Amino acid sequence: MLLFHLNRLMIKQHLKLVGDWWAAVAGMVIQQCTAIAFLGVIFYRIEAIRGWSLYEMVFLLGLFVLSKPVYRIFFQGASDVSRLVLTGELDQFLIRPRNTLILILTCRSNPVAAGDIFLGLVFLVYGAHHLEINLSLWKVLYLAGLVAAASLIYVGTLLLKGALCVFVVKIDAMNALLQQFQEYSKYPISIYHPLIKTMLVTLLPYGLASSVPAAVLLGKDGMPWIAWLAPLFCLSYALIMGIFLLWSLRFYRSSGS
Secondary structure (H helix, E strand, C coil): HHHHHHHHHHHHHHHHHHHHHHHHHHHHHHHHHHHHHHHHHHHHHHEECCCCCCCHHHHHHHHHHHHHHHHHCCCCCHHHHHHHHHCCCHHHHHHHCCCCHHHHHHHCCCCHHHHHHHHHHHHHHHHHHHHHHCCCCHHHHHHHHHHHHHHHHHHHHHHHHHHHHHHCCCCCCCHHHHHHHHHCCCCCCCHCCCCHHHHHHCCCHHHHHHHHHHHHCCCCCHHHHHHHHHHHHHHHHHHHHHHHHHHHHCCCCCCCC
């Protein structure tokens, strides 16, 4: 109940600034449409990327876009852990008589991400329509569960980064690493080196949020057993990283302001 109450308060606070909200939504729409335009430029020159057609890539992009909203709306605070450690603001959370992890995860919200849900669904349905994919009830339920669970990958990787910051205070290089692997998940996992593939389903498993499930749903050669169990893997990954963060806080020393 505490989790939902804190999230409701944060969302209501953001929605008071209606003009700012619409401006942010417009910027987000432009950003995602740019990604579609980029695909159009690529496929103007070539017919396929490792056997993936334009509409299959649009379907994959739809899954990628849908993998973030739950995290950004409800658990945006996960991205602040490293900053809280660096500035010493984490002290404020540690002395409160509530669950530290929940307080951190819900300290910030980004309701603008609701626009990602709409755009992601548009891309997904558009690609599925042109590919004539038969989305059975089972597949629709699977996609719904995947979208809800996939955001936990982002939460988990940010908690991992935050836990490491407890020991080394500042690791800017990891920002670039996380961003790069997020970009990798926008494309078929089959095009990458085996080392990158392994990383995308283990330590930084962004591939479980989009590229691996998309490959199976589209009938590509992929990792079917991993894909169908992806929601469970996402949940387990976030729980493990949450426990790791709480364990690392035993060694936390305030860095001051």
